[in-house]
Amino acid sequence: MPKLMSVEDCEELSTKQVHDLYRRYVSRSQVSLMNSFGFGRELVERAEGPWIYMRDGTRVLDLSGGVGVLNHGHNHPxxxxxxxxxxxxxxxxxxxxxxxxxxxxxxxxxxxxxxxxxxxxxxxxxxxxxxxxxxxxxxxxxxxxxxxxxxxxxxxxxxxxxxxxxxxxxxxxxxxxxxxxxxxxxxxxxxxxxxxxxxxxxxxxxxxxxxxxxxxxxxxxxxxxxxxxxxxxxxxxxxxxxxxxxxxxxxxxxxxxxxxxxxxxxxxxxxxxxxxxxxxxxxxxxxxxxxxxxxxxxxxxxxxxxxxxxxxxxxxxxxxxxxxxxxxxxxxDDYPARARAIEAILTPGLERIRKAYPEAVERTTGVGALHGVFLGGGPKLLDLAGKLVPGFTKDPRFRTKLITLSVIAHLYREHRVMTYYSPNVENPLMVAPTLVIEPAEIEYFLTALEETLAVGLRRLLTGFIREKAGAAW
Ligand SMILES: Cc1ncc(COP(=O)(O)O)c(C=O)c1O
Structure with missing residues (x-):
């Protein structure tokens, strides 16, 4: 008889065991990519509404909206x-x-x-x-x-x-x-x-x-x-x-x-x-x-x-x-109205942050529950990103991506907030909550973003790259 795993076995697997299985049977590069954000270092226990509950008992506010899938939030009753x-x-x-x-x-x-x-x-x-x-x-x-x-x-x-x-x-x-x-x-x-x-x-x-x-x-x-x-x-x-x-x-x-x-x-x-x-x-x-x-x-x-x-x-x-x-x-439940209510908080909130950190945030844009924060930090920071990861010095897209990734990683690790980036030319940080998110939860995210930017993009970037050093990009 071949030795097959059961559904119950899945619930008992440690993070390391899952990584090993991914490396052997799914994709090694995926393990590297997911670890760089921090998301890949822990396993999810369950999810409800805008929250993801981790196995270690902590919870993460999901601002990714499941990349469009989760207007209803996780596991809508x-x-x-x-x-x-x-x-x-x-x-x-x-x-x-x-x-x-x-x-x-x-x-x-x-x-x-x-x-x-x-x-x-x-x-x-x-x-x-x-x-x-x-x-x-x-x-x-x-x-x-x-x-x-x-x-x-x-x-x-x-x-x-x-x-x-x-x-x-x-x-x-x-x-x-x-x-x-x-x-x-x-x-x-x-x-x-x-x-x-x-x-x-x-x-x-x-x-x-x-x-x-x-x-x-x-x-x-x-x-x-x-x-x-x-x-x-x-x-x-x-x-x-x-x-x-x-x-x-x-x-x-x-x-x-x-x-x-x-x-x-x-x-x-x-x-x-x-x-x-x-x-x-x-x-x-x-x-x-x-x-x-x-x-x-x-x-x-x-x-x-x-x-x-x-x-x-x-x-x-x-x-x-x-x-x-x-x-x-x-x-x-009038989801379009919910999206408009989210916009009424997010648009001015992100604009306030842009004004507070004009060096870091080039612009913000969006509608309803779908917004982007375009991070930059100016030519000096871009140069630094290029120097820190040699090989990509001439690729402006990769350098902006690194800056955005370092903000996403910090938001996740220090504030338990999940966002993502859009791999288009400008790599914006995407803020796309579910439509069941509460106003106080949106405010929590805005404070988290503000505190993250207060650390300074330079520090976020160098810390992020130091930690990633040696991994394949
Ligand atoms: C606008 C748009 N079109 C098409 C697709 C492809 O959908 P799928 O990934 O389910 O094939 C996506 C997925 O993100 C999308 O955002």
């Missing part, structure tokens, strides 16, 4: 109850041969919540899969007669081959094969999109673009399109019959202060909306995309195409039931 009920009643997970009342109800509810004729939904499991489903639908809508897809220079659409080829992020630095004819436009620039569309025009005057990928608010760079620019994109796509796809995988379900970010702009409707993350209430791995009805009908609505796009786990029972409850919580 209603979300848990829905899952428990599903299991208790021995509901069926799989079998596409039977209808799922859960898929039917979730699609219905989402159509109720979205504007215009966004009505037909499909529920895979990851954001990348949902984007690829949307792209396939756009391609099929044009019957394979158009071949160009447009994506922004600053973009994150996932890491599968297709979605990854549309992702312009430092995380995605290796060139894998991907979708053909993916043309890049500068984020937020309507005229550049128009020029890119024109450049594809064939001698007969026909446009070759089948889809335009847009993140109305880019969570990785904290940039957003203006309302008039999005309206102009809508007009252009309608005129040229281009499928306008909004990727709101991160920003959906209330995060930025409206149910979806684009919904703050009256009358704006994409052709396909893609979402994920908090759709699963922090418990279920479920994503989705919803198309306007005429688009879906033309692309797929015939018997021969019924299973042209499907995946094993799409509409999986417990995931879908969980999502129904998660969406109901978002609506009943």
């Amino acid at each position: 209603r979300v848990l109850a829905a899952r428990e009920r599903f299991a208790r009643e021995r509901r069926m997970e799989v079998h596409k041969a039977f209808f799922s009342p859960y898929v039917a109800a979730l699609s219905h509810n989402i159509a109720e919540l979205l504007p215009g004729d966004l009505a037909i939904s499909y529920f895979p499991n990851s954001g990348a899969e949902a984007n690829e489903g949307a792209i396939k639908m756009a391609y099929k809508y044009h019957g394979g007669r158009r071949n160009t897809i447009l994506r922004a220079d600053i973009s994150f659409h996932g890491k599968t081959l297709g979605a990854g080829s549309l992702t312009g992020s430092a995380e995605n630095h290796f060139q894998f094969p991907g979708l053909p004819n993916a043309v890049v436009y500068p984020y937020g620039d309507v005229e550049a999109v128009r020029a890119a569309v024109e450049a594809t025009r064939k001698p007969d005057g026909k446009c070759d673009v089948y889809a335009l990928m847009v993140e109305p608010f880019s969570a990785s760079s904290l940039r957003s399109w203006s309302g008039p620019a999005l309206t102009e994109l809508r007009r252009l796509c309608t005129a040229e019959d281009i499928v306008l796809i909004f990727d709101e995988i991160y920003t959906g379900w209330g995060k930025t202060g409206t149910l979806f970010h684009f919904m703050r702009h009256e009358g704006l409707v994409p052709d396909i909306l893609v979402y994920s993350k908090s759709l699963g209430g922090g418990k279920a791995s479920i994503s989705g995309y919803t198309a306007r009805e005429p688009l879906f009908r033309k692309a797929y609505d015939r018997l021969s195409d019924v299973i042209l796009h499907s995946t094993t786990y799409y509409g999986f029972g417990e995931e879908t039931a969980t999502a129904i409850e998660a969406v109901n919580v978002v609506v009943e």
Whole structure:
């Protein structure tokens, strides 16, 4: 008999044993990366709301919001109850041969919540899969007669081959094969999109673009399109019959202060909306995309195409039931209003800190419960970062990243606050709390950040690097 570990065994493993298992069976580099923040040095016992409880009895305030997954916080009681009920009643997970009342109800509810004729939904499991489903639908809508897809220079659409080829992020630095004819436009620039569309025009005057990928608010760079620019994109796509796809995988379900970010702009409707993350209430791995009805009908609505796009786990029972409850919580507890209330504390709080530490904080920006603190410290500190980690002297991005990492590590170790950084060009420190965080907890974070910056970036950086010395970057 092979010697296999049980679930109970997992609960007994020490941190060192888990590290050893990771080194041997998962990834050595991951151990090094996670240890550098401090997060990797302890194990989590459980998590509730905005708090993570560690095995040593301490608790950590989670300001990462699970990178978009945890609008409901950890283990929301209603979300848990829905899952428990599903299991208790021995509901069926799989079998596409039977209808799922859960898929039917979730699609219905989402159509109720979205504007215009966004009505037909499909529920895979990851954001990348949902984007690829949307792209396939756009391609099929044009019957394979158009071949160009447009994506922004600053973009994150996932890491599968297709979605990854549309992702312009430092995380995605290796060139894998991907979708053909993916043309890049500068984020937020309507005229550049128009020029890119024109450049594809064939001698007969026909446009070759089948889809335009847009993140109305880019969570990785904290940039957003203006309302008039999005309206102009809508007009252009309608005129040229281009499928306008909004990727709101991160920003959906209330995060930025409206149910979806684009919904703050009256009358704006994409052709396909893609979402994920908090759709699963922090418990279920479920994503989705919803198309306007005429688009879906033309692309797929015939018997021969019924299973042209499907995946094993799409509409999986417990995931879908969980999502129904998660969406109901978002609506009943008015998560967009919660995000706006968080913004009302975070925006002035971060601005106050920027003013108090103008040398350290270049700027802060954000909306709802999604903010970034851009740390710098000036050319001298950047030089120091380059000298302390030779080999990266000429890489400005890596040097800013080091500074941000040293602040994240200090916040975590000294104040038990968890944040993260966005690996985009400027590496901001991300402040993206769950929507169940209390005002006093936000104030606790702001004080922690202030006290961290009071130590001085130079000291934070040298301490951080000294400790990391010898480890692989
Ligand atoms: C805007 C956006 N699109 C797509 C994705 C990819 O989702 P997944 O990691 O579930 O494939 C993400 C993930 O962070 C995202 O933020």
